[in-house]
Amino acid sequence: xxxxxxxxxxxxxxxxxxxxxxxxxxxxxxxxxxxxxxxxxxxxxxxxxxxxxxxxxxxxxxxxxxxxxxxxxxxxxxxxxxxxxxxxxxxxxxxxxxxxxxxxxxxxxxxxxxxxxxxxxxxxxxxxxxxxxxxxxxxxxxxxxxxxxxxxxxxxxxxxxxxxxxxxxxxxxxxxxxxxxxxxxxxxxxxxxxxxxxxxxxxxxxxxxxxxxxxxxxxxxxxxxxxxxxxxxxxxxxxxxxxxxxxxxxxxxxxxxxxxxxxxxxxxxxxxxxxxxxxxxxxxxxxxxxxxxxxxxxxxxxxxxxxxxxxxxxxxxxxxxxxxxxxxxxxxxxxxxxxxxxxxxxxxxxxxxxxxxxxxxxxxxxxxxxxxxxxxxxxxxxxxxxxxxxxxxxxxxxxxxxxxxxxxxxxxxxxxxxxxxxxxxxxxxxxxxxxxxxxxxxxxxxxxxxxxxxxxxxxxxxxxxx
Amino acid sequence: xxxxxxxxxxxxxxxxxxxxxxxxxxxxxxxxxxxxxxxxxxxxxxxxxxxxxxxxxxxxxxxxxxxxxxxxxxxxxxxxxxxxxxxxxxxxxxxxxxxxxxxxxxxxxxxxxxxxxxxxxxxxxxxxxxxxxxxxxxxxxxxxxxxxxxxxxxxxxxxxxxxxxxxxxxxxxxxxxxxxxxxxxxxxxxxxxxxxxxxxxxxxxxxxxxxxxxxxxxxxxxxxxxxxxxxxxxxxxxxxxxxxxxxxxxxxxxxxxxxxxxxxxxxxxxxxxxxxxxxxxxxxxxxxxxxxxxxxxxxxxxxxxxxxxxxxxxxxxxxxxxxx
Numbered sequence: 001x002x003x004x005x006x007x008x009x010x011x012x013x014x015x016x017x018x019x020x021x022x023x024x025x026x027x028x029x030x031x032x033x034x035x036x037x038x039x040x041x042x043x044x045x046x047x048x049x050x051x052x053x054x055x056x057x058x059x060x061x062x063x064x065x066x067x068x069x070x071x072x073x074x075x076x077x078x079x080x081x082x083x084x085x086x087x088x089x090x091x092x093x094x095x096x097x098x099x100x101x102x103x104x105x106x107x108x109x110x111x112x113x114x115x116x117x118x119x120x121x122x123x124x125x126x127x128x129x130x131x132x133x134x135x136x137x138x139x140x141x142x143x144x145x146x147x148x149x150x151x152x153x154x155x156x157x158x159x160x161x162x163x164x165x166x167x168x169x170x171x172x173x174x175x176x177x178x179x180x181x182x183x184x185x186x187x188x189x190x191x192x193x194x195x196x197x198x199x200x201x202x203x204x205x206x207x208x209x210x211x212x213x214x215x216x217x218x219x220x221x222x223x224x225x226x227x228x229x230x231x232x233x234x235x236x237x238x239x240x241x242x243x244x245x246x247x248x249x250x251x252x253x254x255x256x257x258x259x260x261x262x263x264x265x266x267x268x269x270x271x272x273x274x275x276x277x278x279x280x281x282x283x284x285x286x287x288x289x290x291x292x293x294x295x296x297x298x299x300x301x302x303x304x305x306x307x308x309x310x311x312x313x314x315x316x317x318x319x320x321x322x323x324x325x326x327x328x329x330x331x332x333x334x335x336x337x338x339x340x341x342x343x344x345x346x347x348x349x350x351x352x353x354x355x356x357x358x359x360x361x362x363x364x365x366x367x368x369x370x371x372x373x374x375x376x377x378x379x380x381x382x383x384x385x386x387x388x389x390x391x392x393x394x395x396x397x398x399x400x401x402x403x404x405x406x407x408x409x410x411x412x413x414x415x416x417x418x419x420x421x422x423x424x425x426x427x428x429x430x431x432x433x434x435x436x437x438x439x440x441x442x443x444x445x446x447x448x449x450x451x452x453x454x455x456x457x458x459x460x461x462x463x464x465x466x
Numbered sequence: 467x468x469x470x471x472x473x474x475x476x477x478x479x480x481x482x483x484x485x486x487x488x489x490x491x492x493x494x495x496x497x498x499x500x501x502x503x504x505x506x507x508x509x510x511x512x513x514x515x516x517x518x519x520x521x522x523x524x525x526x527x528x529x530x531x532x533x534x535x536x537x538x539x540x541x542x543x544x545x546x547x548x549x550x551x552x553x554x555x556x557x558x559x560x561x562x563x564x565x566x567x568x569x570x571x572x573x574x575x576x577x578x579x580x581x582x583x584x585x586x587x588x589x590x591x592x593x594x595x596x597x598x599x600x601x602x603x604x605x606x607x608x609x610x611x612x613x614x615x616x617x618x619x620x621x622x623x624x625x626x627x628x629x630x631x632x633x634x635x636x637x638x639x640x641x642x643x644x645x646x647x648x649x650x651x652x653x654x655x656x657x658x659x660x661x662x663x664x665x666x667x668x669x670x671x672x673x674x675x676x677x678x679x680x681x682x683x684x685x686x687x688x689x690x691x692x693x694x695x696x697x698x699x700x701x702x703x704x705x706x707x708x709x710x711x712x713x714x715x716x717x718x719x720x721x722x723x724x725x726x727x728x729x730x731x732x733x734x735x736x737x738x739x740x741x742x743x744x745x746x747x748x749x750x751x752x753x754x755x756x757x758x759x760x761x762x763x764x765x766x767x768x769x770x771x772x773x774x775x776x777x778x779x780x781x782x783x784x785x786x787x788x789x790x
Contacts, residue, residue: 006491006498013484017477094759105756117748119763187471218600218617221607256476377770436471440479444486451491452526457498457622 001043003162003249004202005458016256020184029182030153033257037156041122048121052156059083059131060151063138067145076139083135087128091120095324122464123162125321127155129288134169136292146173159254163246163463165264165284172259181258188431190255191439192424195446197248201461202454204409205242208234210455212406217374220384224397228387230406235374236367237413240268242462243282262287267417269366272358274338277366285321289314308343312336322373327381331372338365493520501622501630504659509667562673563719566743571736572722578696578731580788584612586646590637591653594702595619597768598652601777606784616644624656625682634685641693649690650780652700654721655766658713671716680720687728697730698783700776703739706746706765714742733783738775739768 001008015036022029042049062079069075097113104110134154138145146154150173160167175181184190212234216223223231247264254261262284271277278286294314300307312333319332353361368385375381391397416423431439471479488495493516496507508516566572587606589599599617606613618640623631637649661668661675668675683699690697699721702714718736725732739760740747746765749757760772768776 006495007502009484010488013481016480020473020477023473098759101756105754115749115757119765184471184473184476187476219603221604436475436479439471440482443479444483447483447487448490451487451494452523457501 001040002458002460002464003246003253004198004461012253019182019257023182026179026182030149030176033158034149034153034156037153037158037161040158041156041161044122045119048119051121052127053152055086055127055131056152056155057148059134059155060146060148063134063145063151066135066139067142070139070142076135079135079139080132083131084128087124090118090124092320092324093118126164126166127161129166129285130155130160130169132292133166133288137169141170144170144173150176157259159250159257159259160261163243163250163461164282165247165251165262166288167262167284168288171262175259183258185255185258185260186428187256188428188439189424190252191443192427192431193248193252193255195443195450197245197250197252198447199450200241200245200248202245202450202459205238205245206455206459208238208241208406208409211402213238213374217380217384220380220387222393223387223391224393225388225391225395226398226403228384228391230398230403231384232367232371233410234406236269236363236370237410239370239373239462240265246461246463267420269363269414270359270417271362271366272355273342273362274335274365275342277362278335278339285318289318293317304343304347308340311339311343315339325376326378327372327375330378330381331369334365334369334372338369490519490522492516492518494523497629500662501627504662506662506667509662563671563676563716565715568743569741570743571734571741572701572718572732574734574783575722575725575730575732576783576786577729578698578787580696580784581647581694584610584614585648585788586614586644587616587648587650588637588640588644588646589615589617589619590633590640590649590651591619591700592623592656593619593621593767594655594700595650595652596621597773598700598776598780599650601773602650602780602784605777605781609785614644616640619652622656624653625679626657626659626661628682629662634682634689637686638689641689641695646693646695648696648698648784649686650698650700650784651686654702654714654717655705655710657717658709671712676716676720679716680724683720683724684728687724687730690730691728696787697725697728698780698787699725699730699732700780701732701734701736702742703735704742704744704746706748706761710766711742711746718742731783731787733780735776735779738779739772 001011019029019032022032038049038053041052062083066075066079093116097115100113134146134151154167154169154172157167157172212230216227216231217235220228220231244265247261251261251264264282264284266280266283268277268281271280294310297310297313298306299310302310313336315336316329316332318335319328319330322328322331352358371384372378372381375384388395434442492507496516500506589595589602591599595617596619599619603615603617606615618636620631623633625633628634633651633653637651640646641649657679658670660670661678663678668678687697689695701718701721705711705714718734722732736742740750746761748761748765749759752758758771759769760775762768762772
């Protein structure tokens with residue numbers, strides 16, 4: 001069940017009042033959260049709700065085990081291998097089998113890996129990374145190990161279950177222990193995020209996808225160069241509005257439940273270099289890779305060359321995390337090469353670029369890299385990029401009115417990014433000075449408009465795939 | 467920490483927003499629930515309740531600048547687009563579908579010949595066609611740059627729910643608007659579900675369901691034949707989920723039977739991807755004897771390798787129809 005579906009909205013109307021009624025009874029309230037999490041997950045697949053439960057019990061047991069051997073390294077390593085092998089098996093087995101098979105056949109051998117009809121559980125990349133944070137927490141702070149109900153709730157916390165943000169165990173349990181959960185937090189802000197996120201997703205991301213991106217990525221060879229450029233820019237905007245919109249919605253919902261989710265976006269398209277971009281884009285993933293992979297490998301403590309290897313590995317993992325496809329491998333490697341390139345530039349004491357140039361170059365690089373993220377195959381991505389300068393239709397063959405629309409939208413978007421924080425403060429302050437009746441009326445009208453301008457049916461979120 | 471509204475206030479605020487929007491969108495909600503859960507609100511309440519929301523949505527639609535959207539809004543908001551009515555041929559098919567023996571399948575029918583000269587082709591269907599159409603169009607465009615090809619595929623659509631999306635009407639409009647010479651159709655996984663007729667609900671698989679489903683296929687084929695438009699209807703391969711597998715069996719029976727009755731083409735994907743009369747299988751061996759994964763994770767759609775196989779068969783079918 002999607003968070004932007006009518007059935008979810010209608011269920012929320014029943015769920016939230018009931019949930020808030022249980023404020024004084026945290027155990028019952030958490031039981032309700034757990035039940036609703038598994039219920040929501042079961043709407044995608046009943047079998048996988050069972051798999052998630054079993055996996056969570058396994059993670060709880062691993063956490064208990066590593067906390068008993070906190071001073072030993074091997075149990076933690078084994079536990080991490082076990083909890084991530086679930087992800088590797090379900091998500092990457094067929095990719096690895098087929099790639100290995102192709103490689104061996106090329107060399108004249110036969111593959112021995114068996115065929116398996118596997119289906120990847122939704123949200124597996126998110127909840128396995130959350131499980132990693134729990135196991136590491138249990139190993140580093142043995143006294144922080146939790147009971148089974150808490151671990152079940154952590155791994156089935158529905159606002160972050162399907163597409164993040166990746167919540168860290170210590171942050172989640174700190175909120176439970178502080179006793180702040182259960183009551184809505186910063187209601188005006190939460191409502192603002194939910195409506196803004198729905199508008200971003202349903203109106204703007206859908207419009208960009210339908211108008212500029214999907215038709216062009218489907219039929220790149222039928223488009224002129226300018227239309228291909230528009231599709232690239234359109235997708236850069238679509239993905240940030242889609243995933244950013246999703247994150248706003250779930251963060252707002254979590255606030256209504258009394259939980260704070262980690263920040264996932266800090267206006268990534270205002271970044272002035274790729275390192276800066278990665279502190280703003282999908283922050284819960286990039287900070288996970290930094291803290292659980294890059295730093296444990298040695299980070300920047302082992303010399304310049306090793307640091308660049310760690311950067312490349314981290315970026316490669318970031319790419320592969322999105323899915324078993326060479327396009328994601330290339331996307332990750334491109335970003336890795338970009339960051340390494342900047343490191344070399346700084347190492348060689350190259351002059352600092354003017355802010356506008358640094359910003360433009362960063363946007364350009366990110367936009368080109370997104371082509372590999374969006375395309376279904378490497379060939380598709382390369383065909384599209386090749387069409388920019390080698391095109392039978394010529395560069396200017398395009399619907400100029402649409403291109404102008406996109407250009408205006410892009411400028412307005414970037415300006416709003418700069419002023420988003422100030423705008424948020426003003427809106428939230430305004431809501432707090434309004435009567436509940438007026439807020440209700442305004443929200444009703446806004447939601448009506450969002451639905452009216454949205455697509456027919458329930459659109460999928462880009463990050464539900466991962 | 468700022469909490470400007472009490473829990474009680476927040477409860478009624480959300481309730482009021484939900485109630486207002488439910489009432490304002492009642493007609494669209496009815497369409498959605500019908501398409502998604504086969505549950506019709508309008509079947510349980512007076513039609514008057516739905517009229518204000520329909521009118522409001524239409525007015526809003528007229529007022530609003532359409533940002534890059536065209537026909538789909540009309541369908542979403544239930545606007546009536548006048549279309550001359552077609553006269554479907556009376557269904558004359560066996561209304562009791564029997565499973566074929568293991569290993570059997572309904573074979574392809576290749577009886578039509580394309581008209582001479584450049585073709586004007588429409589690809590219609592659900593997400594099955596969404597995967598195939600770009601590949602076929604790319605291939606045919608290289609061979610026939612003068613052909614005009616349009617991909618109309620729309621996911622989650624089918625023939626069961628005309629309220630959500632009306633394929634017979636859409637195809638008829640396209641035939642007239644584009645003076646089509648060929649329509650290629652690939653749909654079905656969204657169809658094994660109950661059908662809401664103006665006065666009743668008809669259960670999937672019952673003779674009355676088959677009769678009405680066949681009538682919708684007939685409507686498309688009758689219009690095409692009347693306008694001398696060739697039709698290639700793609701049959702469905704095996705499906706992993708049991709209801710879809712049964713749906714594929716029933717749909718293929720109807721598609722094949724009606725194609726035979728109207729003298730149009732049927733392209734069986736079963737021998738390419740997996741027979742409906744056999745258990746579902748994800749992998750098939752290629753010409754080198756190596757297993758290739760043909761099916762997507764949902765057990766319904768196809769991997770690039772699966773799409774490539776169907777594309778190849780469809781392009782060959784069209785090419786043969788041209789050179790016969």
